[in-house]
Amino acid sequence: MKLLSGKEVSQHVYNLLTDRIETLKKKNIIPGLAVVLVGEDPASKVYVRSKAKRFASLNLFSETLVLPETTSEGELLDLIKRLNKDSKYHGILVQLPLPSHINTDHILDEILPEKDVDGFHPVNLGKLAQGRPQFVACTPKGIMRILDYYDIDLSGKSVVIIGRSNIVGRPMSLLTSLKTQGANATTTICHSGTKNIPEITKMADVIIAAIGVPELIDESYIKEGAIVIDVGMNRVDSPERERGYKLVGDVNQKSIENKVAAITPVPGGVGPMTIAMLVENTVEAAERLSKII
Ligand SMILES: NC(=O)c1ccc[n+]([C@@H]2O[C@H](COP(=O)([O-])OP(=O)(O)OC[C@H]3O[C@@H](n4cnc5c(N)ncnc54)[C@H](OP(=O)(O)O)[C@@H]3O)[C@@H](O)[C@H]2O)c1
Incomplete structure (x- = not known):
């Protein structure tokens, strides 16, 4: 079984970005990201911290704006409007989930599509659906990059995605089925309304599990020699453990390790790629907004 290391691929991405970042710096442009965090969700705080750390390590600019849980939708919309106008931010990211009294769609709709480095704005998701991607959501984009790095061509393959969120499953289904190099797959989406998922996933050459249920996918879901993205x-x-918890994927990796051809580990698989694609999208936003590309 081959481990598809997102850690390794992300390093490759950062190496490739060095020249582009240098070109921008020569024009006095430092790619900048505004990260908006509302409330105290512990997992969100960890994600936000690791994004900020990565930007700092590449000498890029990022600022985390922390707002109290009680922030109103109107206040948050006002902040987004301010960030849209502020030229030091080329990208704007609102950390999800938001508190339940705030309508997430209203907030994401307010971000300028040109600064939507998460690729969640309907304009960007719509462009992807039409096969002319601009900003693509970081996690699915990062998964395509892992497959490309390891020479896994999806063309003609059967891909089954479990999960249909706008953040992962839905854009993943669009990307894998595009008529483009490395994609061109026959894609099926499963979700909580799907009957007998193992029957469907057992036909898959590639399974992408984006469910949010710890270790749901075991050997009964997998055909011999499949590639699994967790x-x-x-x-x-x-x-x-000192911190009292551990991170596990949606796949019971131990149970399938003798059956699959390749798998992304957790941690060290898809996670590092999500951050790498956020950096890449922010660099691209800076290039576009300053008319370098
Ligand atoms: N590694 C990374 O960088 C990264 C980034 C983003 C997310 N994630 C992780 O990926 C997972 C999914 O995230 P998400 O934001 O897409 O989650 P989400 O919005 O909760 O979506 C989960 C999807 O899985 C489906 N589902 C839930 N339980 C199911 C079951 N028992 N059988 C079949 N389908 C089921 C849901 O179906 P319905 O549509 O019917 O509800 C939904 O479509 C989470 O563990 C999250 O932490 C990781």
Whole structure:
């Protein structure tokens, strides 16, 4: 079984970005990202911190704007409007989930599509659906990059995605089925309304699990020699660890390791690629907004 290391691929992405970042710096442009965090969700705080750390390590600019849980939808919309106008931010990211009194769609719709480095704005998702992607959601984009790095061509293959969120499953289904190099797959989406998922996934050459249920996918879902992309990042209790939890995927990796051809580990698989694609999208936003490309 081959481990598809997102950590390794992300390093490759950062190496490739160095020249582009240098070109921007010569024109006094530092790619900048505004990260908006509302509330105290512990997992969100960890994600936001690791994004900020990565930007700092590449000498890029990022600023995290932390707002209290009680922030109103109107206040958050006003902040987004301000960030849209502020030229030091080429990208704007609103960390999800938002508190339940705020309508996430209203907030994401307000971000300028040109600064929507998460690729969640309907204009960007719509462009992807039409086969003319601009900003593509970081996690699905990162998965395509892992497949490309390891020479896994999806053309003609059967891909089954479990999960249909706008963040992962839906854009993943669009990307894998595009008539483009490395994609061109026959894609099926499963979700909580799908009957007998193992019957469907057992036909798949590539399974992409983006469910949010710890270790749901075991050997009964997989055909011999399949490639498995485990998107899941689930915190499960682990009292023996200092922090009290561990991260596991949506796949029971132990149970399938002798059956699959390749798998992305958790951690170190899809996670690092999500951040790498955020950096790449922010660099691209800076290039576009400053008319370099
Ligand atoms: N590695 C990364 O960088 C990264 C990035 C984003 C997300 N993630 C992880 O990926 C996972 C999915 O994230 P998400 O944002 O897409 O989650 P989400 O919005 O909760 O969507 C989950 C999807 O899975 C489906 N589902 C839930 N339970 C199911 C079941 N028992 N059988 C079949 N389908 C089921 C849901 O169906 P319905 O549509 O019917 O509800 C939904 O479409 C989470 O573990 C998340 O932490 C990781």
